[in-house]
Amino acid sequence: MKQTLTALLGDAAVYPIAELGDRAPHLRPYLPEHALLVTPPTPEAGAEVIACAQRQGWRVLPIGAGTKLNWLGNIPQADILLQTTAWHRLIDHAAADMTVTTQVGIPLQRLQQQLATARQWIAADPLFAERATLGGCLATCSNGTLRQRYGSWRDQLLGVKFIRSDGQIVKAGGRVVKNVAGYDLMKLLIGSYGTLGILTEVTLRVYPLPDAVQIWQLRGEVSALASGLAAILTSALAPARCVLRLEGTGALLLELEFHTLREVLAAGTLGDRLSHIAQTHDLQLEAAAPLGITLNPTPNQVILKIGVPLQEMLPALTQLQQLARKLACECRGEMSAGVGYAYLHGQEKDLRQLILRLRQGLPRGYVTVLAAPLSLKQQLDPWDYRGNALELMRSLKQQLDATGVFGTGVFVGHL
Numbered sequence: 001m002k003q004t005l006t007a008l009l010g011d012a013a014v015y016p017i018a019e020l021g022d023r024a025p026h027l028r029p030y031l032p033e034h035a036l037l038v039t040p041p042t043p044e045a046g047a048e049v050i051a052c053a054q055r056q057g058w059r060v061l062p063i064g065a066g067t068k069l070n071w072l073g074n075i076p077q078a079d080i081l082l083q084t085t086a087w088h089r090l091i092d093h094a095a096a097d098m099t100v101t102t103q104v105g106i107p108l109q110r111l112q113q114q115l116a117t118a119r120q121w122i123a124a125d126p127l128f129a130e131r132a133t134l135g136g137c138l139a140t141c142s143n144g145t146l147r148q149r150y151g152s153w154r155d156q157l158l159g160v161k162f163i164r165s166d167g168q169i170v171k172a173g174g175r176v177v178k179n180v181a182g183y184d185l186m187k188l189l190i191g192s193y194g195t196l197g198i199l200t201e202v203t204l205r206v207y208p209l210p211d212a213v214q215i216w217q218l219r220g221e222v223s224a225l226a227s228g229l230a231a232i233l234t235s236a237l238a239p240a241r242c243v244l245r246l247e248g249t250g251a252l253l254l255e256l257e258f259h260t261l262r263e264v265l266a267a268g269t270l271g272d273r274l275s276h277i278a279q280t281h282d283l284q285l286e287a288a289a290p291l292g293i294t295l296n297p298t299p300n301q302v303i304l305k306i307g308v309p310l311q312e313m314l315p316a317l318t319q320l321q322q323l324a325r326k327l328a329c330e331c332r333g334e335m336s337a338g339v340g341y342a343y344l345h346g347q348e349k350d351l352r353q354l355i356l357r358l359r360q361g362l363p364r365g366y367v368t369v370l371a372a373p374l375s376l377k378q379q380l381d382p383w384d385y386r387g388n389a390l391e392l393m394r395s396l397k398q399q400l401d402a403t404g405v406f407g408t409g410v411f412v413g414h415l
Helices: 002-009 043-056 108-116 134-139 185-189 222-233 262-267 269-280 310-326 348-361 390-400
Strands: 014-016 036-038 060-063 080-083 090-094 099-103 157-163 169-173 198-205 212-219 241-246 252-260 284-287 302-307 330-336 339-345 366-369
Touching (some): 043 060, 043 169, 043 198, 060 134, 060 198, 090 108, 099 108, 108 134, 157 185, 169 185, 212 222, 212 262, 222 241, 222 269, 241 310, 252 269, 262 269, 302 348, 310 330, 310 348, 348 366
Parallel strands (some): 036 080
Antiparallel strands (some): 014 036, 157 198, 212 252, 212 284, 241 252, 241 330, 302 339, 302 366, 330 339
C-alpha cells in the first residue's frame, strides 16, 4: 500500500502512523497503528487516492488538523487517514455578494482573519476554532452558541465540491445565496464525519462584522432565570447569543451578547430594557466580558453534546449540575437554541454513571459523547441516537458509497 501511494504522491506525503510518535496522547488511541497518513497536495491528488482505494479495497478516513479525532465513535477501521490541510487556498471572497469560496483545509481562524480585512466574518464559533480546519468543523457539524442568531453550518452553506467514493470530484449548490437548483446534497455531508465523501471546497455566507458588541449577565435563582429567559425570548430583544452557562463553581447564569450599532449602545436603551426584565424577575444584571470556555485537551477530558427542546435547556443544565455534584465530577456547560456542550473531568466510573443518568433524565433529548477516553466510549453508545432514520442513513450510505471506501465504522450505527 505504501509503495502504491508513494508512487502517486511522493515520499513526503505518506507517513506510517506508527512513525508519528506520541504528539497528542488524547488522540493516540484513535489512530489505527497499521494505517498510513497521506497528505495529498491538491484535491485532484486526493481524488486519485480515493480512486486507488476503491480499486484496492482500502478504507479511508478524511481528517483535517486532527483536533476532533477523539470525537469518533470508536477506533476507525481505516487503512488510510487522508489529511486535507494542504488544501488551504482562499478561492474567491465576493465581499459585495457576502460570500466566500475556499478550500476546506484552511484553518478557520486564518480564514476569519482574512475576511476581517473587508470587515466581514463567518458567524460561527466552533470548538478549537484557533486550530481546527474549516472542513473539520463542517464534517463534525461543530457549531457554537452563535447559532442562536445566525443558524448552523447547514444554514450558512451555499455550495460544495467533494470527492465521491469512486474518486470523482462533483459539486452541489452554487456560489450565490438564492440557489435552488438540484438536490440539497451538500447538507448531507455536514456532520457526516467523512462517511459519505470528502469535502474539498465550500461556499459560505459571510456577515458584516458587528459595529459594536455588548455582553450582559443575569444571575439569580433557577426559577428566576427560567422566567427571565422566557421574557427575553418573547421580547423584541434579539441577542446574537442567549447562553445558559453552568460555571465551574456550579453556579448557573444567563449570558446575553448583542451585536449592534455604537449609537444604540450610546443611547442606553438596551441596558434599560434588560434592567426592567431583571427587576421584574428578581435577577441581578451586570455588564461583562465574554466568559467562553478555554479547552486544553487532555486524555481524560469528556465533552458531551446535549440537545433538548428549547424550553428544557434550564432543566437539562440543572440536572447536569446536580449529577456532577453527586458524583464528584468537575463540570462546566453552556446551552443555546436547545443545543449545548458539557465539559467534564472525573473518575471514569463516575463519568459513565453521570452520562447514563443524564440520558435517562432527558427523554426528549440526546446526550452524545464527543471527546472521551476510548475505554469510556466502549462501555456505552457514544451517539445516543434515538431517532428512526437509521435505515434511511444506511440506504444513503449504500447509494453514495456502495463499496465502503469511507466505511470506517466511526459514525452512528457503525457507518
